Amino acid sequence: MMESLVFLLLLVLLPSYIIALTACSSLEEFPGWMGETHSVKSKTGIDLSRTAQTLGVAIDPSRVTQLSWNPRAFLYKGFLTDEECDHLIRLAKDKLQKSMVADNDSGKSVLSEIRTSSGMFLSKGQDEVVARIEDKIAAWTFFPKENGEAIQVLKYQHGEKYEPHYDYFHDKLNQALGGHRIATVLMYLSNVVKGGETVFPASTEDSQYKDDSWSDCGKRGVAVKPRKGDALLFFSLFPNATPDESSLHSGCPVIEGEKWSATKWIHVASFEKPKSNTHVCEDGHHQCGEWAAVGECTKNPAYMVGTPEWPGSCRKSCKVCETNLQTT
Structure with missing residues (x-):
């Protein structure tokens, strides 16, 4: 009988104990309790725990x-x-x-x-x-x-x-x-x-x-x-x-x-081919030639030729590589 009363008492008091413990302890001891993640460092010292909020992205x-x-x-x-x-x-x-x-x-x-x-x-x-x-x-x-x-x-x-x-x-x-x-x-x-x-x-x-x-x-x-x-x-x-x-x-x-x-x-895996070095001119998709033939180089230049911030995927087929670059 006594054991049953003790068990019931624990069930009542345990939630309050957990709340008090959380309030008294430092947040570092309870990572994730408000949605944050552990601050995990890679071997290179890069923080791998950036959340969506850190990236300026809010997911609800x-x-x-x-x-x-x-x-x-x-x-x-x-x-x-x-x-x-x-x-x-x-x-x-x-x-x-x-x-x-x-x-x-x-x-x-x-x-x-x-x-x-x-x-x-x-x-x-x-x-x-x-x-x-x-x-x-x-x-x-x-x-x-x-x-x-x-x-x-x-x-x-x-x-x-x-x-x-x-x-x-x-x-x-x-x-x-x-x-x-x-x-x-x-x-x-x-x-x-x-x-x-x-x-x-x-x-x-x-x-x-x-x-x-x-x-x-x-x-x-x-x-x-x-x-x-x-x-x-x-x-x-x-x-x-x-x-x-x-x-x-x-x-x-x-x-x-x-x-x-x-x-x-x-x-299921990376869709990006490794970026070619500055001495190589190549297409990033097997259909670049077909797209270039139907005028996509001028109709869709951001993807085909590229922008100052992002290299185009079909520069070789669009014939916009620098003349001094080696073609493949």
């Missing part, structure tokens, strides 16, 4: 909702500010080209009626706003920035859509650089009056209530309406890195209005 988990576990999909409401959305549109609107898809056999980019939007790629770290968004994506997803492709900005007009597809690759050519795409962050840059939903038709979950404001396409599975500033994160691979077929997804046709979005594809 309370804005994130889980949409589905099959596939794993999450919606972050208000991920981008209106100003960030408008900035990405301004960077892209004069440089849009017909969207292409990767051929399943060759891996080359080809035109297809599967995808009828227009788009263009920004350069990584193209300016302060783009760099901040990339930092924000890395902080939310816990994937290194170097695992991501450059952000692609897309515009869908009336009737334009992207039929059901996977973001992971079927061909070996695209898998050679960075491996499969493991995750996708799809950011909505504008509101759409009707249509334009992102839908997962192969999802095994069906708990969403959908009224007549949804298009018929958007009612065919777990779906997200495009709302300015929101971001959708979904995984194309299982945790063991095998393809998740339930990640099949599509962009429904726009019925009324127009849809702007920005996509960041993230790979």
